Amino acid sequence: MKRLLLVSLLLLPFAANAGLYENTGFVPGTIWMSPSTYFAGDTVTLYTVLFNGDKTAISGAATFFDNGTKISETPFTFAVDKPVLEISAPWKAAEGEHLISVSLTTKTGGLRYASSSPVRSYVDKDTDADHIGDIADDDDDNDGLSDIDEARLGTDPLNPDTDKDGMPDGQEVSQGTNPRIADPISARIQFASTTLGKIEAATVPIANGIESVRQNLDAWVDSTSDTLKKEIAAQKSVATTTNKLGFSQPSATAKTTSSMPTPFSLFSPRNVLAGLSTINFFTSSQPIFYISVFIVTLLCVRLLFALMNRRHE
Ligand SMILES: [Ca+2]
Numbered sequence: 001m002k003r004l005l006l007v008s009l010l011l012l013p014f015a016a017n018a019g020l021y022e023n024t025g026f027v028p029g030t031i032w033m034s035p036s037t038y039f040a041g042d043t044v045t046l047y048t049v050l051f052n053g054d055k056t057a058i059s060g061a062a063t064f065f066d067n068g069t070k071i072s073e074t075p076f077t078f079a080v081d082k083p084v085l086e087i088s089a090p091w092k093a094a095e096g097e098h099l100i101s102v103s104l105t106t107k108t109g110g111l112r113y114a115s116s117s118p119v120r121s122y123v124d125k126d127t128d129a130d131h132i133g134d135i136a137d138d139d140d141d142n143d144g145l146s147d148i149d150e151a152r153l154g155t156d157p158l159n160p161d162t163d164k165d166g167m168p169d170g171q172e173v174s175q176g177t178n179p180r181i182a183d184p185i186s187a188r189i190q191f192a193s194t195t196l197g198k199i200e201a202a203t204v205p206i207a208n209g210i211e212s213v214r215q216n217l218d219a220w221v222d223s224t225s226d227t228l229k230k231e232i233a234a235q236k237s238v239a240t241t242t243n244k245l246g247f248s249q250p251s252a253t254a255k256t257t258s259s260m261p262t263p264f265s266l267f268s269p270r271n272v273l274a275g276l277s278t279i280n281f282f283t284s285s286q287p288i289f290y291i292s293v294f295i296v297t298l299l300c301v302r303l304l305f306a307l308m309n310r311r312h313e
Pocket residue numbers: 126127128129130131132133134137139140
């Protein structure tokens with residue numbers, strides 16, 4: 001995205017806002033922020049693009065300003081063969097109106113100065129951090145009561161628990177307690193109990209589902225293991241009978257050849273039985289099973305985060 005913008009800017013006709021050198025200054029309209037959506041308290045990166053039309057190396061400093069106050073100073077150097085330069089600076093956005101600008105200074109050939117066209121930006125608060133600014137958000141504190149209802153009821157639209165009794169304003173209205181007066185401990189205990197009950201009601205079906213999977217898997221492993229044990233016993237019995245009747249055994253060479261592992265021999269009854277015994281170790285014991293599920297889930301989450309970080313790099 002950033003690269004696309006840079007390329008598009010290069011297509012714009014060059015014009016320095018004020019003469020640093022005859023052909024050196026800012027590409028027009030080139031102050032932008034990343035990320036493009038941000039709120040008060042966020043740290044964003046300011047970018048601009050400089051252009052050097054002279055075939056000489058120039059160095060100096062670019063100073064970013066917010067409402068005329070210096071944010072930071074970034075040194076820059078134009079190489080002779082690189083006429084375009086992108087520079088950036090971090091900026092912690094505060095709520096309110098902002099006028100962002102950049103100026104260039106250099107001592108090459110005497111002190112020179114140029115300034116960019118300023119960019120106007122209004123930074124909104126996002127009280128409940130739901131990525132919708134308070135101006136556009138109908139429920140700034142996300143307590144279940146709209147800003148309009150909070151104004152009507154006299155509660156604080158920027159505080160989800162106006163009376164600080166531990167029960168959110170919206171919950172108090174729906175259960176009939178007063179969101180502006182701290183309720184007695186008995187009401188809070190009742191609220192906590194109801195909340196825990198809801199959490200339990202939401203998690204019990206999931207827990208039951210996992211337990212059902214464990215029991216079914218354990219039953220299948222037991223049943224399949226029994227079948228394989230019988231099959232192996234039957235094969236042993238046939239081999240013993242063959243020996244007693246005096247049939248010749250395969251030669252040593254043939255034995256060696258036949259014992260070479262093949263993709264199919266890996267799934268012999270004995271190997272499958274060994275695998276099932278391993279699975280049975282995890283499924284037959286509740287503690288071992290749930291600890292294993294927890295560890296696997298943890299590893300999956302870490303892998304997911306690692307992949308997401310790699311995508312963002
Ligand atoms: Ca919000």
